[in-house]
Amino acid sequence: MGDGTPAEVDLVREAQAGDVGSLGLLLARYQADMRAVALGVLGRVPEAEDAVQEAVLVALRRIGDVRDPRAVAPWLRAIVRNVCRMHLRSRKAVPVDDLESLVLPRGEPDPGELLDRYATRDWVWSAIEGLSPNLRLVTMLRYFTDVTAYEHIAELCAVPVGTVRSRLNQARAKLSEALLATASLAHDDVAVLTEARRRDAEETLRAAGRGSFAEAVAAHWSPEVEITWPRGRRTKGFDYLVRAMNRDLDHGVRHRLANVVAGREVVIWETDLINPPDDPFHCPPAAVWVQFLEEGRVRRFRLFHLPRDAGVPGASR
Incomplete structure (x- = not known):
């Protein structure tokens, strides 16, 4: 050949x-x-x-x-x-993470431009959507967010680090097969979905600043949403989330949207937490909102805080 x-x-x-x-x-x-x-x-x-x-x-x-x-x-x-x-x-x-260089939009000068240039963005995302929910989530976190360290993914997903490694290995194998099998097919426009989810995130955070966070959440979230907080605490419904957000706002903390990763069933927001000058350690530096959708509404939600020493992408590979 x-x-x-x-x-x-x-x-x-x-x-x-x-x-x-x-x-x-x-x-x-x-x-x-x-x-x-x-x-x-x-x-x-x-x-x-x-x-x-x-x-x-x-x-x-x-x-x-x-x-x-x-x-x-x-x-x-x-x-x-x-x-x-x-x-x-x-x-x-030890995993070879060359997929990271293909789809990771947070650690290279402008990988989004790279994807657009080779017209692979929608192709790759279509393959990712074909993964099982567990494989899809670790892939989205590892390659599209700042939650790149295996121990952080493990903590967010509530599984051992070894399970994260195994799931990522399985995901890479399945993605390789799926990409070869679907190259000639038409794929959904991921940019349209991502932009819609970004608008939702921006409007929700603006609403929080106006004091109407509860109304914004109610428009997109199930009233029976199951929330998992950092350190594993669980609550049902979004009342406590609204109170927590309003309490932080009253203390001068602001959320700045940094990134949105949008799948059909999972949406991830990354926000920078801007603490007031007189209380610089009130909140961790960043929050990750992992939202699991059912029939278009958030049915499950995990909140994760990146630790202050998580500034080196890809640690603990």
């Missing part, structure tokens, strides 16, 4: 120009070739298939790096070999 024919060269150029179908076809065409490399380096072990899946995700992000379209086959083989070497260096299967 990989003879550099005009048809193949055109496929690479179309993929680099942003044609998702060409990119998916290109990676599917070379998957057997990539698998052969992984088997040659690692042997017939589960890690070989993991390495191919991880290499697919790397290639999705870096297809624009291919300078000579006729050399795409050796380029893909080199990616597989590099991933295999990482597996050999750690037989404990």
Whole structure:
């Protein structure tokens, strides 16, 4: 495979120009070739298939790096070999997080622009929506928010750190398969959904500042919403949430919206907490609002506070 024919060269150029179908076809065409490399380096072990899946995700992000379209086959083989070497260096299967560079919009100069340029944003999100709820949540947190440390994801999800690692490994494998299988399909416009959810968040926080937080929440949340607070306390209904918000506002604390991650069933807000100058430690520096929707309304809600020492993205990988 990989003879550099005009048809193949055109496929690479179309993929680099942003044609998702060409990119998916290109990676599917070379998957057997990539698998052969992984088997040659690692042997017939589960890690070989993991390495191919991880290499697919790397290639999705870096297809624009291919300078000579006729050399795409050796380029893909080199990616597989590099991933295999990482597996050999750690037989404990330390995760390779190249998906982070594909979809993480918080740690690179402007990855959103990268996604738009390669027209992969909606493609990737469609694959993420196809994950099970547990896999989807850890993926959204890890790759789209500042809750990147495994121990923080574990705390938010109320599961052991090892479970977070396992779920992320499963998610990467399933995403690789789903992306290859759905490249030629039409996908929902994620930007439209995200913008609508962002408007909801902005209006809710503005309403809080006007003293009408309860009304804003009632418009979108179930009156029977189940709320899990930091440290695991649980309440039902949003009355206590409203009181807590109003109490913080009375003390001079303000919420500034930093990020919105919107799926069909899960919406995540990240807010910076601005404390008053005379009480700079009244609240933690940031809050994460994880909202689980049923029939368009928030039915379950988890509030998580990032600790003050959480300034290094991707800690504890």
